[in-house]
Amino acid sequence: MLPDTSTWLRGIPKAELHIHLEGSIKPETLVKLSQRHDQIPLTLEQAQKLYIYNDFQEFLEAFSLVNSRLQTPEDFALITYEMIRSLASQGCVHAEVNFSWGILLRRKPHLQMPTVMQAIETARIHAEQEFGTTVLWIVDLVRTHSPELNQNVLQLAITLKGQFPSIVGVGIGGDEAAGPAPLFRELYAEAKDSGLRLVAHAGEAVGPESIWAALDIGTERIGHGLSAQCDRDLMRVLAERKIPIEINVTSNLKTGNCPALEDHPIRQYFDAGLVVIINSDDPPMFKTSLLQEYELVQNHFSFSEQEMKELAANSVIASFMPFERKNKLLEMIRKY
Numbered sequence: 001m002l003p004d005t006s007t008w009l010r011g012i013p014k015a016e017l018h019i020h021l022e023g024s025i026k027p028e029t030l031v032k033l034s035q036r037h038d039q040i041p042l043t044l045e046q047a048q049k050l051y052i053y054n055d056f057q058e059f060l061e062a063f064s065l066v067n068s069r070l071q072t073p074e075d076f077a078l079i080t081y082e083m084i085r086s087l088a089s090q091g092c093v094h095a096e097v098n099f100s101w102g103i104l105l106r107r108k109p110h111l112q113m114p115t116v117m118q119a120i121e122t123a124r125i126h127a128e129q130e131f132g133t134t135v136l137w138i139v140d141l142v143r144t145h146s147p148e149l150n151q152n153v154l155q156l157a158i159t160l161k162g163q164f165p166s167i168v169g170v171g172i173g174g175d176e177a178a179g180p181a182p183l184f185r186e187l188y189a190e191a192k193d194s195g196l197r198l199v200a201h202a203g204e205a206v207g208p209e210s211i212w213a214a215l216d217i218g219t220e221r222i223g224h225g226l227s228a229q230c231d232r233d234l235m236r237v238l239a240e241r242k243i244p245i246e247i248n249v250t251s252n253l254k255t256g257n258c259p260a261l262e263d264h265p266i267r268q269y270f271d272a273g274l275v276v277i278i279n280s281d282d283p284p285m286f287k288t289s290l291l292q293e294y295e296l297v298q299n300h301f302s303f304s305e306q307e308m309k310e311l312a313a314n315s316v317i318a319s320f321m322p323f324e325r326k327n328k329l330l331e332m333i334r335k336y
C-alpha cells in the first residue's frame with residue numbers, strides 16, 4: 001500500500017532554517033512552564049485558548065503572555081528540548097533556530113546569557129542524542145534596538161561562539177521600515193570577520209528595496225522575501241546568485257503580509273529558479289508545523305513529489321551544516 005501524502009512528506013529528510021525558539025512553544029509546553037511559575041497554573045484548555053486570536057495585535061499580546069513564563073535558564077532548556085522533539089517527529093533532521101538575545105537581555109536583566117546558553121546547550125545535546133535532529137543557533141538582532149544593545153549582543157555572540165560552536169550566525173528581525181539594513185553594515189562586517197554566517201528577515205512587510213539592502217550588507221539567506229515578486233531585476237539576481245529564500249506561507253497569511261493563499265509567490269519563485277525553502281517561523285503561534293507547511297505547499301500549489309524532494313534538498317543545501325553531512329542527506333533525499 002502506498003503511504004499517504006503526510007506520511008510520505010514526513011519521511012523526506014528536511015531542514016528547518018527559519019524558526020524562532022521563543023515562537024516554538026506549544027500549549028502543552030506552556031502548561032509545564034505555568035506549573036513552574038504561576039500560583040494557579042494554566043490548564044491545557046486555558047493554554048490553548050491563548051493561541052486563538054483574531055488579529056495581529058492579539059497575536060502580539062499572546063506572544064508576550066507566553067514569553068512572560070520564560071523566567072529561568074531551565075525554562076529555555078525545556079522549550080529547546082520540546083522544540084527539537086517536535087521537529088524530529090516531523091522528519092526534520094536539522095534546524096537553524098533564531099534566538100533574540102537582545103529581547104531577553106532587555107526584558108529579563110536578571111538572566112545571564114552564558115548561563116542561559118549553557119542550559120540550552122545541555123538540552124540541545126540531550127535532545128540531539130535522543131531524537132537525532134541537530135540544531136545550530138542564529139542570534140537574531142532586532143532592527144529597532146539601539147546600536148549599543150545590538151553591538152553588545154554581537155560581542156556576546158562572538159565571545160560565546162568560542163564556547164558553543166553551535167552558535168553559527170546572526171540575523172536581523174523586527175520592523176524593517178524603522179530599522180533598515182544599512183544600519184547593520186558594520187555589525188555584519190564584524191560578524192563575518194569573526195566567522196559568523198549572515199541571514200536577515202527582509203521583504204516581509206516592506207518593498208524590494210529592503211531585500212536589496214539586506215543583500216548589500218552581505219546577507220546570505222533572505223527570510224520571507226515576499227516583496228521580491230515586485231522587482232524583476234531582483235528576482236533575476238536572487239536566482240543567479242542562488243540566494244536561498246526562507247519562505248513561511250502560513251506566517252505570511254496570519255500576519256496579513258500576504259492577503260490570501262492564492263496570492264503567495266512560492267510557486268512563482270520556484271518556477272523562476274529561486275532557491276526556495278519551506279519553513280514554519282513561529283509554528284504553534286501560527287497554528288502550523290514544518291510538516292503542515294510542506295503539506296500546504298504541495299496541496300495548494302501543485303508541487304509534484306519530485307519538486308517536494310527538490311524543496312527539501314534546497315533546505316539541506318542552504319543550511320550551514322558541514323559539507324559531508326549535507327552530501328549524506330542529499331543522497332538520502334535522492335534515493336527517497
Ligand SMILES: [Zn+2]
Binds near residue numbers: 018173201281
Ligand atoms: Zn521569522
